[in-house]
Amino acid sequence: MALIYVTGGAKSGKSKFAENLLLGMNNGNQKNIYLATSVAFDEEMKVKVALHKERRQDKWLTVESYKNFSETLKDVLSDETKDNMLVDCLTNMISNIIFEEHDINWDKPSEKDFEKCNISVEKQVNELINIVNRFENVIIVSNELGMGIVPSYPLGRYFREIAGKMNQKIAEIADEAYFVVSGIPMKIK
Numbered sequence: 001m002a003l004i005y006v007t008g009g010a011k012s013g014k015s016k017f018a019e020n021l022l023l024g025m026n027n028g029n030q031k032n033i034y035l036a037t038s039v040a041f042d043e044e045m046k047v048k049v050a051l052h053k054e055r056r057q058d059k060w061l062t063v064e065s066y067k068n069f070s071e072t073l074k075d076v077l078s079d080e081t082k083d084n085m086l087v088d089c090l091t092n093m094i095s096n097i098i099f100e101e102h103d104i105n106w107d108k109p110s111e112k113d114f115e116k117c118n119i120s121v122e123k124q125v126n127e128l129i130n131i132v133n134r135f136e137n138v139i140i141v142s143n144e145l146g147m148g149i150v151p152s153y154p155l156g157r158y159f160r161e162i163a164g165k166m167n168q169k170i171a172e173i174a175d176e177a178y179f180v181v182s183g184i185p186m187k188i189k
Contacts, residue, residue: 001082003132004139005171005189008180009147015052015088017178017185018139022086023059025137033076033085033135034060035069037093052088060086066093067124069131082136087128090142090170091163097121098159106155114158125166129173142167144179 004021008014019034026032040046053062065072076083087093097120104113132138144167145160171177177189 001133001135002137002175003173004137005167005174005177006139006141006180006185007144007167007171007177009144012180013183013185014141014178014180016055017180017183018086018088018141019055019060022084022137022139026084027136030136031076031078031083032060033073033083034062035073035085035087036062036064037066037087037089037096039066039092039096066096067127069124069127073131073134077134082134084137085132085135085139087138087140090125090140090166091145093124093128094121094163094166095159097124098155098162106153106158109154109158117158118162121162121166125169129170140170140174142170 002025004018006014006018006021022032036052038045038048040048061076063072063076098117101113101117101120104117128140143163146164151157151160171189174189176187178185179188180186
């Protein structure tokens with residue numbers, strides 16, 4: 001089994017690289033599960049999701065979910081063979097979990113608000129990590145957010161911080177890690 005972490009900036013080519021990498025790891029008897037974590041909440045995101053689906057064609061079995069993976073993946077898990085899975089992407093997953101916390105005033109969040117979000121995010125990331133061993137190969141894609149300016153608003157700073165911590169958590173346990181820049185992957189682990 002291999003766990004591979006792929007990171008890079010927005011529109012860096014990381015998803016396309018991850019898709020091709022995982023397809024190349026298929027032994028011919030495995031399903032390729034595409035765990036799509038985004039929620040198409042506006043027209044721009046709907047277009048992006050449609051483009052991703054078009055690129056994948058019929059090579060993938062898509063599961064759309066950003067949490068409760070033991071439940072949402074149970075119908076695609078095989079007892080006979082270990083399949084491959086691509087998770088795209090960790091940062092979308094995290095943002096969706098954060099936005100479930102409707103009672104937080106993100107203009108003036110409290111430490112209790114941050115703790116509440118941390119618990120929710122870490123719970124789902126841990127569930128994702130726990131299900132990884134049910135697959136032969138897993139690639140987790142995520143955005144690298146820590147290379148830009150510090151956001152001027154609390155929600156942006158919190159998102160950058162929690163995403164960075166979860167990226168580190170996945171990268172630490174990954175067998176391999178890649179950083180993609182302008183469509184060029186660089187192996188960093």
